[in-house]
Amino acid sequence: MSLKRNLLLAGVILAGSAGLAQADMSATTATDIEVRSGPGAEFPTVGVATRGSEATLDGCIEGSRWCRVDVNGMRGWVYAQYLSVEQNGASVVVQDHRDDLGVPTVTYEQTDPLKTGSVQAPQPGPNDQLLGSVDQNGNDVVAITPPEEIRTYIDDNPVDAVQLNGDVAVGAEVPQSVEVHRIPDYQYSYVEVNHQPVLVDPGTRRIVYVYR
Template identity: 35%
Template sequence: MNFSTLGKIGMASVIALTAAVPAFAQTGEAIAATDLNIRSGPGPKYEVVGVIPGGQAAALEGCLSEASWCKINFEGKTGWSSSDYLAVSVEEQAVALSTRPATVEVNSVTYEDAAQTQSDQNAGAAAGATIGALAAYAVGGPIGGIIAGGIVGGAAGSAAVEPTTETVTYVTTNPVETVYLDGEVVVGATVPDNVTTYEVPQEGLRYVTINGQTVVVGAQTNAIVQVIR
């Protein structure tokens, strides 16, 4: 399935998630729409400390009121995940926590780790400011795109060209400097055109390191097809 098709059917197919997503806002849980990073703090420069597999539910402790990050607990691991890719049920439709209506009540939390905040700021200053933002990978937002891909929690927005073992090996043995973008690194998100990507031996693919994670992208679409973990 190509990305244009994914975008066209994303809005209509979001209804398919209704049966899979209970009223998480009422139970204190949210479902990861795709393999989703758990970070040590609420932002893309913080260290990745775990992953919520796509389709799995995490306990929702609350969300920041001023940013699209929520504090979660998944199998004993506490951290922060992007609310753009955490789904709740609203009027029998799945929506991202970041776009929930005011009628959906979620606890507000704050981030108070001053030492980690300073460390993050120092890292950001050393790396330079973000140079753009990762774009959601389907019309209608991340949740619609995941369901349009035919699954909850799998490789939504999968590309026509899949990275081979040789490509993954090449990428891991040829590291490149990281760039920082607003938003989370997930399969299907689109990398801005002003970000330099690098060749791999496999035709149709390139790679780049974003927010500390190396990703393989489609050469024509700049959409992430695999996150190298």
């Protein structure tokens, strides 16, 4: 692992001792996920890894859901609950089996932004509407695969887009003030957030699918 590649992430990555003797792990993305340049929603998005993409898992930050991966030519950070690894012939979620899988521990140390030229993400104002954080209370949100006719219905029945601060990702909660729109004969509703159509569980208001 070269220092040059690490600096491209505007930080220095240090592998924990538990992972030094271990080879990189192979993982698969469980849904479409945003790959970020650092371990946090405030970091810029490098790109989107589509569902089922093969990834190389370097390791995860201890006590955090963020893991560093190489996927589809991108190097960055993703949520551990959206990565799966083969274990004894079965696919298991990295977040739920980190100890069993022996996932290496990595740390992230951000370098001085004045030296790297990086720009700090703007903070939302007190009156800005926010997407709720991804559910971390054990209520795992399972990403769905909607039928093609659902996208056709959404395209044929456009709604006004809403602008919200936050990460448009599976598991994020849509504020109560935002109207979600029913789809006939379908259990999920839809809304357009930041010009991206998303499917929402009307009961929990959690996003279950993001159309890219």
